[in-house]
Amino acid sequence: MTVHDPIDVEVIRKDFPLLTRTVHDRPIVYLDSASSSLQPRQVLAAMDHYYETTHANVHRGVYATAEGATELYEGARRKVGRFIGAPDPKREIVFTKNATEALNLVANSWGRSNLAKGDVVVLTEMEHHANLVPWLMLAESIGLSLRYLPIDGQGRLDLSDLDRIVDGAKVVALSAMSNVLGTINPVPTIAEAAHRAGAVVVVDGAQSVPHLPTNVTTLGADFLAFSAHKMEGPTGIGVLWGRAELLAAMPPFLGGGGMILDVSLEGFTPAEPPWRFEAGTPPIAEAVGLAAAVDYLTGVGMEHIVAHERLITTYAIEALHERLGPDCTIFGPPPGGDRGGVLSLAYRDVHAHDLAQVLDQFGVCVRPGHHCAKPLMRKLGVTATARASIGLYNDERDIDTLIEGLNHVGTVFG
């Protein structure tokens, strides 16, 4: 059966200037979108245009460019909100510096005002440090009891004990898609159990929002965090979506300009959400860039992106198995509906660092390391993997070059 690829990769690739560069005299093969995606020229043009025609600080100016900048910034907020199906985009989208700050904001602001000693927080064994360390820090500070949803042999969450694990929990915080295993977690199922148990559901969407159509309501999330730089947007901006009622009841996180209603030498009154959580000059140009990235992704179509990436992921898994056989291990689930385009690889007993080094000679960009998921690495029994991850601009030839490089690893390390 041939599956139709809804994306014309040749056309898409023309939008990404970095893909025209060569590395060690070979065309670059970018397989590190899970770390950070590339940016299309439309995103760069939107930011340049902003700086060249409309830059000004937001929210406090009446002159034309200040008004224009404010409109662009608040327009970006609404656009991002609609992109994830937020019921009230204007009030529920908080711009942060990255997904990590968004998760810290939840742990600190919501956490410190709603959790007390002994309260149970449920995480999973596959969490990124961004959705782990903030809770560990909070646990150290106020004394939480942390529980973990385990993973099974194929890198899926083992839900056989779900109800018992979430029982009595105040928070269930989990990644919608693993940045190591590519597993797309059944967030709606887990959220339902969590809500039945009375817990608030915090979803780390850093990997899912760029690659899957997202609707916070069907997801069952109470909070959702993600980063622009993984979804064809710029560095320097992330997003926290939170349910309006929850945000409204939360104390500020950082203090400063823009997040207050009034300040005296004795105290202050915070502003309404989302501004309450945006202290200081926000990432204005970055919000403009993120809005352009959302337009870009929407223009291509998230459904098409899913289909294309699934095609390439399946091709990659099958080709790696066929051409490298038992020399190559791929962590995570087999191809299928819950399999995203993140391939953590091992090749014989060669260390991930060495794999990535050899692959670099072929222009292939893969990332070696623990991928900020050290507990998961321990569980998998490795210290590092070499991770190839797929974006909308990747095609079968990229996978072929990856395999060519892996074959050469065999030659070097014989």
Next chain:
Amino acid sequence: MTVHDPIDVEVIRKDFPLLTRTVHDRPIVYLDSASSSLQPRQVLAAMDHYYETTHANVHRGVYATAEGATELYEGARRKVGRFIGAPDPKREIVFTKNATEALNLVANSWGRSNLAKGDVVVLTEMEHHANLVPWLMLAESIGLSLRYLPIDGQGRLDLSDLDRIVDGAKVVALSAMSNVLGTINPVPTIAEAAHRAGAVVVVDGAQSVPHLPTNVTTLGADFLAFSAHKMEGPTGIGVLWGRAELLAAMPPFLGGGGMILDVSLEGFTPAEPPWRFEAGTPPIAEAVGLAAAVDYLTGVGMEHIVAHERLITTYAIEALHERLGPDCTIFGPPPGGDRGGVLSLAYRDVHAHDLAQVLDQFGVCVRPGHHCAKPLMRKLGVTATARASIGLYNDERDIDTLIEGLNHVGTVFG
């Protein structure tokens, strides 16, 4: 006496694309650099070049672009460190999202680990909310005693009681230059008294670093915070400089990837500074842009910038007095060595908002409001001022247009 202007404004202005735009059919007159400066094309080009040739996540890749991105990012750290005379640029510069986050970092990380109930923190009556609200929040949380250095009738700090006020203080936190009054504070003198009293000195350099040559050692600072977007750099990045020994003893602020040495399901070990304080993907392109801004400012020469801006500031103050007489009030000190280019204006009894609205019709960008310094506004007996602030690209004609606009205010509100 004619004073020589070391800057050729016509040449400088060519670098700033936004200055070619018109507003209401008039050339834009940008007098809002204290809110956010404009960006020269060199800064935009550096960021575009980065995205188009070298973008990758930092610190965890071995492939060519990841290595290049890491070098650019760490190179920016060193360049910024040298720009402010940091003794150990590599280890003492923390990139944050803005000056506000930098000050929150100090209040939270250093503050929570070094301050206890009843401890004295000294601020000034002219602080920006960014250097006020974080301390108010900390005071609310752990119970601090806040004292304020008062201002005198000319908008200078009144130091007659300095030793008594800082006596017993653990922290003295102050702005090096007021964003409302333009006052350049005698930080070295205050820092000396603070250090004699055993206090740590936190300097808000958001207004001073863009406009004055800065050396953290001669300043006597223990911490210094500032933002790129006020110094011809991009939005989305700020800087905290801290003395190496202080940073080394501080706990992390935000938790996540990049700031850890090790993580297990039970706890974590933080990395060394500065990385300990940079959780998640940092503002990489923004660091590249900030480095280009530092190059730009250094290329023009900070000494030249000071001289030029002083010239325009003096011209402005004198021309406003001469041409508008008692109709126009300028808050802050008279022209002189401690007078920066921030002019908070009142015109008759017309509200700042209306002033700015009329000025907008002349293409003049000034900012009305409390400038995130509500306590200072109360002290000055106003709810808002219209603030015209000067950058290296402003000249006498900009001031003339400002005055033309103010004259028209008289006509409208007659």
Next chain:
Amino acid sequence: MPGLEDLYREIILDHYRSPRNRGELPSPPAHRVEGFNPLCGDEVVVSLDVADGQLRDIKLAGSGCSISQSSGSLMSAAVKGKPIDEVRELIRVFKTMMSVHEASLGDDRTTGAEDSPAEPEPVDVSKLGELAALQGVVKFPVRIKCATLSWNALTQGLDELASA
């Protein structure tokens, strides 16, 4: 490009120079509400004397720009002595005129077609009397918050009284 004359109509400047119903009512018995515009520092204090479903008296204090002051003054003149449901209806019509998007500051109209929300319902400006002079404010989105400051405080006051 809207000109200043759209904003600074003669009625507005008149109410700015000579605000009606200026001051505070003793509270209690009057109900007192404060409003801030965090963006520009404008403050308003609205005192309400409500009895028998009627807004018997209203006074405004505080300080702000010509738009926030004149809007408050125009509002006080329009609502004073009116039954509460008439007041509520006037608030609704006025806020519709102000396009209901003021909370976001930058409103949808200006950010391109695909960003546009459903068209706001047309407003019967004739109901508004002198208040119609504030219509020009809509062309200056940043000033909408100024125009609605005292109206929001009034709404809050009525809500508090209703739920007390």
Next chain:
Amino acid sequence: MPGLEDLYREIILDHYRSPRNRGELPSPPAHRVEGFNPLCGDEVVVSLDVADGQLRDIKLAGSGCSISQSSGSLMSAAVKGKPIDEVRELIRVFKTMMSVHEASLGDDRTTGAEDSPAEPEPVDVSKLGELAALQGVVKFPVRIKCATLSWNALTQGLDELASA
């Protein structure tokens, strides 16, 4: 553009495949130090048996890439049985070869002339014996941290013993 042969010299691959002095010494009496490379997850455990100013025995455990493993193995072979000051001197020479900038990862050489620090002192590679094979690592800045991992742990161990 440096090629892989600069990095993966034969000696390095040999020490990677057959690491010398592998394991741990019972501690106490041996001194035990752990090193992490947070960037890639490499871990090393160095056990030191020091007495009478002499590094009597050394063993290395942990896991990591070919560079960190072979560097550790080469180091152990070079320092085992040596007087402490000779060990310290070897560390100094080795770290100079590694260009002392490893802490910053991106090092100054590559970011333009005005960024360059003072030239590092020239290294007498002849002192290094087989360790000279690691010279090629300098061309791969990201890998310098791998090469110095066990050396930093050794330094820390000696420092701890010296101040104990």
